Amino acid sequence: MTVLKALKKIFGKGEEPISGVAPTAPATQAPTRTASERPPAQPKKAPRAPAEKPAAAVAATATEQAPRAEKKPRSDKPRSDKPRRERAPKPVDTWKLEDFVVEPMEGKTRFHDFKLSPTLMHAIHDLGFPYCTPIQAGVLGFTLKGQDAIGRAQTGTGKTAAFLISIITQLQQTPPPKERYMGEPRALIIAPTRELVVQIAKDAQALTKYTGLNVMSFVGGMDFDKQLKQLESRFCDILVATPGRLLDFNQRGDVHLDMVEVMVLDEADRMLDMGFIPQVRQIIRQTPHKGERQTLLFSATFTDDVMNLAKQWTVDPAIVEIEPENVASETVEQHVYAVAGSDKYKLLYNLVAQNNWERVMVFANRKDEVRRIEERLTKDGISAAQMSGDVPQHKRIKTLEGFREGKIRVLVATDVAGRGIHVDAISHVINFTLPEDPDDYVHRIGRTGRAGTSGTSISFAGEDDAFALPPIEELLGRKINCETPPAELLKSVPRKH
Template structure:
């Protein structure tokens, strides 16, 4: 499959210009000062403008009507790094593993990686960074939990640190744009970006629907925006109101492209991309859990000679997650769910259902029956989502009931069990669901309820993960009637 994909992209790219200007060769450094490890391809060297030539581009007529803010233009102060040295981050070489030391990353970024406790790269980080730090576009197939977020953030941050910003800058002109389909995923990516930029002057902002528009606007007016993470709809709101301009974007990241297709966001994403520089003048990174024909068509439209990286889904969860299936009548599913949680005294459980109305009913019944639960679906306002996630992380909420869309961006440590109240129709969603547990090498358990209405979904799931899942009848004590509550 990999050879076919490379062939698919290879012929088209011969006709494209091999020269990519320095202002748009993301993760390549300015031609006059390329540090070791970031030497651009020889074909890209002739006729490339010097970094100083970026300034006239920043003052073109397309931005003459943009309002300059009279507010102080504050940059985030860099924390001192003189007390920390790279020698403090000692990682021994290990066979079959790639260290972050093996890449030419800045001391500020290495300090942040050290604080986060990541000595070795995950497979997708090792493969993606090998290409993107040299300025290439990339498309990656990887599930949640593989470390892909850190891969594109480290690459993006390196580009912004090694390439000076334009001398003429306006408020609301991000240098890097990351688009994700859900509010939870945007919040998580922005949180990770803040952690990785803590010792730099780079500013990270996030725009999502369901949050106060004016509050988000005030942060945009108060300081330069280096990395912007956003959902498509809210970003278009800012763009169409003239608050955000995307013609200075050096790096564009599209995360979970398959989910954006499923959710109908591609028309909005197309509008956004038309506001950015041409694909040969920006670096584009696209990540997806699946390489469907539609995803690959988008990749072909939006990237130039992309490196193709694939991480097999079975490496994500099947080795760390113990998987069970209970054959149970639909009418007994709730009793089974209640008794599993109550009898085992589980304290951090995620329950997945296919529809929002199912999610609501499950959450309401658990709450009524004395188990602290909350729901996560597209109908829940953003401020409540944040509060729910914090309560779940802190253990105040024992059970989080979610749809696939809402659960895609949830990253909470120590989730002991994932329960599929209904099996998903898309096998890839099953892998995403059980990936909520067994994260970072820890063990976890998934339990799926196969009823008369959804048992047909099991064979495609088994085919995807490459093994059979033992199906059993639940013991009688797990089908006891739920105690009545007043």
């Protein structure tokens, strides 16, 4: 018995534990749950970002942990001989609102007249916007108070900045919730075309430059996994997307729209024309109830269909209509050439080649026309590229950059692809075929003569599309002189040897 007691003391099983050693608690078996007692499965969401610890807690933890051994370099991969660069300290933003001086002007609204944050005002100052455009002044007066709004304005009037400034202000004034997932945007902007999404996202990044807000864009035709990695890497504050690609992410469980505070539908009339409304309805059903979110809807036209949609998706919206002084900009000089269909290409080639034009946009109604025109111009020695629904998105973005940089002289596009293209210094717009919808004519020629510069539009009226001219003239409220092209512009295209 004496030996047995001694052994028990050694192994800690006696009545009195050995000094300095705590008695071991008996292991208990964890209770098991039946299938009926298990909690329901949670919907799949992107992983949460780890919560940041207070500095004091981090310091305390660091002192409690044992120091790590110094990491030795891998023997199979020698270090580079080049010395490592030290990271430059992040520059301190010394900008002040006093640096942005804009004198009051009768009939003009300044951004200073609204309660905007200094970080947002800094970005507006960088962009060189001293005064609001009419649509901006009209919309911001309501949306900054949290009211829903429906805006009607033509392209190029500044409506994108109007809703972006409203979104940024809302997100800055309302802190994000503590419980937040990576794939939950706080603001959602839906646009009908890929080019328009890219342009809106670019404008949003410029305006959020000093705010710390994250902007993401989802469009079809781009690498899905690359967009997914972007979503998983950081919180999404402002999401700009086409309906189809957004639904892809939503239905996979990668994007959740239950935290959307502001929703914007841009170019609602175009979304109707393109048949996107069923998809948009699916998306809106995933967002909070219309009484719990702010909804902004923009359209170039207020048809009955557009207004019916607005009624379903908004609550007591402010209606802001900006009537342009002229449907088409006065800075665009408009011409129409009466020409046989078989002579249209010769006329196009000679106009570009003889005048040595450097940045021209050509519109055609069909994708096959766009492809043929681009192929013939390239074959005849004029650098050209095409923009249509058949061109992959990554190539379209590369093409647009080449056009901006002057590497491409002629950009041939359909109306859908041409929407949302904002390139400075387009000298001429050529309508190879006249559009059937008169509004498309206004959008086309609006690619030139932007920001107060002058531009020229030339339309080819052939036997197949001359019928489209009278409705265009009715929309413009005036006649356009129809001319016969000079003989030198109808010369045969020289063959390349």
